[in-house]
Amino acid sequence: MKIVIVDDDILVSSALKTILEAGGEVEVTGTGQDGKDAVRLYDELLPDVLLMDIRMKDMNGLDAAEQILKMHTDAKILLLTTFSDDEYIVKALKYGVKGYLIKQDYGSILPALQAVQMNQTVFGTAIMSRIPGLLQKEQKEKEQTFDWNSYGIGERELEITALVAEGLSNKEISEKVCLSEGTVRNYISNVLEKLELRDRTQLAVYYLQRSRK
Known part of the structure; x- marks a missing residue:
């Protein structure tokens, strides 16, 4: 599996690269530090999965994901972040991001990448439990917007x-x-x-x- 890692923390990118390549199933073909890098690297390398942080300078991961998915509708993107902000989760669902994991257990990343590569949607347990409520809230807000x-x-x-x-x-x-x-x-x-x-x-x-x- 060929992946690209984009994170504004170089140490995190290096650690992820080392951990994921250790088993021999993953090849990290490129790394970047912001959303602009993500868009460029995806176009150049067309990885099986893009593993990307959300909060980054210049262009964040969600904006990059939206741009990439407009150009490559079959792009498989897994967001890995320390933030489980409600707005982030809803946007990730809207844009068609395949996965959203919280940076806690690095051991869960490889199985998540494998699932995403197989076109499955992967959201952490804590996030999955919140999705129905978030979608219901968004629907109510839409209904309150008078035309x-x-x-x-x-x-x-x-x-x-x-x-x-x-x-x-x-x-x-x-x-x-x-x-x-x-x-x-x-x-x-x-x-x-x-x-x-x-x-x-x-x-x-x-x-x-x-x-x-």
Whole structure:
């Protein structure tokens, strides 16, 4: 199995190379120190598996993984990191990364590499237990993001609606957006009609209930 190792800590890269090559099953064909190295080395060497850290300077491992997977949809990437940040895990799943392990037990890395090479998905036990909750949370957040465009609310109308929700009068809004009071009043009337609301108080409540904080 030919792999590339990318980690901003040279000592970690060297240790991993020594450990993995000791058994004779793995050949480390290249090493790098940041996401840019990862993208370049993957293009040049096309390894069976890319073993990569996440937090690195210039370009992190997740950004590199996203870029690589756009160019090589069959790329097999195993992330090895000391961080189990929720955002990292969700992004890794979205991008199609094959594995995500926490740097604790180096003995688990070789089996993980072998599984990833066979196109299996490998996530550490602690991470696997969190994935259902993280995906459910993300779905709820998506549902809370209201689509104003589906009601025909344009950018200017939404801008004025937000100012109504802040409690500004038509005069104050007109001064802020450089429109006449009559034009502002027409915008508000149009939004009320599109949303089937009676007055600006309802509009303010409607906006605040559907806007992400």
